[in-house]
Amino acid sequence: MKHKVLRKQENSRMCLVCGVKNDFGLKASFYELDNGELAGIFTPREEHQSYPGIAHGGISAAILDETIGRAIMVTDRDMLGYTVELNLKYKKHVPLGQKLIVIGRITREKSRTFEGTGEIILANGEVAASATAKYLKVPLDKMPSFQEDSEDRMEWQVNISENDPREIEYEQKTDMKTCLRLG
Numbered sequence: 149m150k151h152k153v154l155r156k157q158e159n160s161r162m163c164l165v166c167g168v169k170n171d172f173g174l175k176a177s178f179y180e181l182d183n184g185e186l187a188g189i190f191t192p193r194e195e196h197q198s199y200p201g202i203a204h205g206g207i208s209a210a211i212l213d214e215t216i217g218r219a220i221m222v223t224d225r226d227m228l229g230y231t232v233e234l235n236l237k238y239k240k241h242v243p244l245g246q247k248l249i250v251i252g253r254i255t256r257e258k259s260r261t262f263e264g265t266g267e268i269i270l271a272n273g274e275v276a277a278s279a280t281a282k283y284l285k286v287p288l289d290k291m292p293s294f295q296e297d298s299e300d301r302m303e304w305q306v307n308i309s310e311n312d313p314r315e316i317e318y319e320q321k322t323d324m325k326t327c328l329r330l331g
């Protein structure tokens with residue numbers, strides 16, 4: 149099923165996953181979809197390698213952690229979280245040099261915490277890694293670096309690009325295999 153992109157989320161300055169000025173980072177972009185899920189797009193590079201040609205498992209953990217953590221922003225734009233628990237299953241190698249998709253969603257929300265799940269999807273639609281995670285809620289304005297005049301605050305912004313997809317197509321099947329296409 150095709151899912152319309154409703155909103156691109158903000159990128160940060162130096163985060164390993166979304167920092168636009170972090171030259172060693174993934175520079176991932178995140179898109180809120182019309183089904184309430186969050187899609188991330190990223191391309192692991194040589195800097196992110198474990199064995200030759202394969203992304204490090206810690207990189208998969210980082211992108212899944214961030215995608216699930218950011219999924220809370222789909223319903224509350226001013227909320228983020230501190231990760232308190234992250235569990236991963238590594239099913240396939242994550243290749244370097246290919247554009248990949250990661251999907252995240254919130255599965256449970258309480259007053260102080262939220263939980264979610266996510267998957268990294270390969271170009272052929274297979275799930276390379278899946279995760280469940282739990283976060284302590286932290287309103288954006290309570291983040292230590294959130295002062296109106298700080299560099300981090302100023303550069304926390306939506307960066308529109310001509311490469312941003314208008315829709316993303318994927319199907320969540322019962323065996324967790326997912327097919328996708330960017331439009």
Ligand SMILES: CCCCCCCCCCCCCCCC(=O)SCCNC(=O)CCNC(=O)[C@H](O)C(C)(C)COP(=O)(O)OP(=O)(O)OC[C@H]1O[C@@H](n2cnc3c(N)ncnc32)[C@H](O)[C@@H]1OP(=O)(O)O
Nearest residue numbers: 160163213214217230231232233261284293294300301304
């Ligand atoms: C200016 C703007 C720039 C923005 C730029 C943003 C960049 C965009 C990033 C977005 C991406 C987000 C995703 C990446 C987010 C990280 O990477 S955060 C970094 C990694 N995580 C951490 O550093 C957290 C370290 N832990 C801590 O500091 C403390 O444990 C905490 C989180 C403050 C909690 O402390 P506390 O308040 O004493 O916790 P407590 O009351 O005991 O527990 C609260 C809840 O958490 C649970 N919990 C606490 N600890 C644990 C644990 N270790 N294991 C399991 N459960 C636990 C408890 O069970 C409890 O749950 P409930 O029973 O309420 O369901």
